[in-house]
Amino acid sequence: MRPLQGITVVTLEHAIAAPFCTRQLADLGARVIKIERPGVGDFARGYDQRVKGLASHFVWTNRSKESLSLDVKHPKAAELLRQLIVEKADVVVQNLAPGAAARLGVSFDALRERRPDLIVCDISGYGDDPANPGPYRDKKAYDLLIQSESGFVSITGTPDEPCKAGLSIADIAAGMYAYTNILAALLQRAIDGKGRRIDISMLEAMGEWMGYAMYYAFDGAPPPPRAGAAHATIYPYGPFPTGDGRTVMLGLQNEREWQQFCAKVLRQPELANDARFTGNAKRVTHRDALRALIVEAFAPLSAEQVLERIDDAQIANAQVNDMAGLWAHAQLKARERWREVDSPVGPVPALLPPGSWDDGEPVLDPVPALGQHTDRILAELGVDAAGVAALRAAEAI
Secondary structure, rough: OOOOOOOEEEEEEEHHHHHHHHHHHHHHHOOOEEEEEOOOOOOOOOOOOOEEOOHHHHHHHHOEEEEEOOOOOOOHHHHHHHHHHHHHHOEEOOOOOHHHHHHHOOHHHOOOOOOOOOEEEEOOOOOOOOOOOOOOOOOOOOOOHHHHHHOOOOOOOOOEHHHOOOOHHHHHHHHHHHHHHHHHHHHHHHOOOOOOEEEEHHHHHHHOOOHHHHHHHHHOOOOOOOOOOOOOOOOOEEEOOOOOOEEEEEEEEOOHHHHHHHHHOOOOHHHHOHHHHHOOOHHHHHHHHHHHHHHHHOOOOOOHHHHHHHHOOOEEEEEEEOOOHOOOOOHHHHHEEEEEEEOOOOOOOEEOOOOEEEOOOOOOOOOOOOOOOHHHHHOOOOHHHHHHHHHHHHHOO
């Protein structure tokens, strides 16, 4: 028995935010029916061909789903979509353009009379509440744009140039809040039997994640400075080169660790009492001078030697892995986190989602081909083979 076994999710989704949310619902055992455009599908299918010809984003966010190809603008397909939701769905997730779900007749307001227990989660860039749209409601919202609007880009990068995150973190943030809000809504429905609408905004999700930076700049104070891969307000905390051309990451959190770092890592115990570096605030102020001393001390050493010293001092540290290093990470291997999932091009590796259960594993079913489950799902709705053929001839599916 998986936690969401028996729950059916119908999702009109594309790209990352909604697919990441619904994949996690599928991980927990929900049946997820993904509505895709005939012949094209989720446009994330075409982002790249890095996984044996499949797109990396799509493989990551779409395992364990069923693909139903419907041209939702076709009247017959739109009616089938509404029938599917009314008869089968517990949850509807959509990240179409603001207002599109209402035009299709699958918004919360359009469905609540027929299905008062239905949970509808709308994901958008800036919020899609018709009663309180705000001036940005209809603006296009891609991950980089939300990273920018939320202020994230302004505090990320080097002193000379702002940067975006290397991952689609605005999409991921919105997907995570959609996921957790849906779980909460299912718990509430189990108590009161009522459905509800969930309105998830990418900007608001990133705004929550920016909380520390906003409070740091509270009441007109300067924001955290851009510091590359280093911490903006704690030092030394970040990457440092070693003599063999590699980079190690380390982080000091308190004065005890500073004393240990000077004595056991730098092997300059007298530095601990240098007036320039007594206390984190002074170390941040004089970070250039301190960095020069650290780089000089690490120059004769390999990364392994530096990490050995840092471990001996019981100071937090890490290797700066690339993607090959993550694929081969000893901890993931030791904890047996790797599995395989099937796909249209054969088995591909997959990480178990975070967390572990004593009585079983998350669902790791195949990544679907476009429209792979169309005929079977339509049969569940009472459409016979002749009807399916007619729909296909009309290009409704």
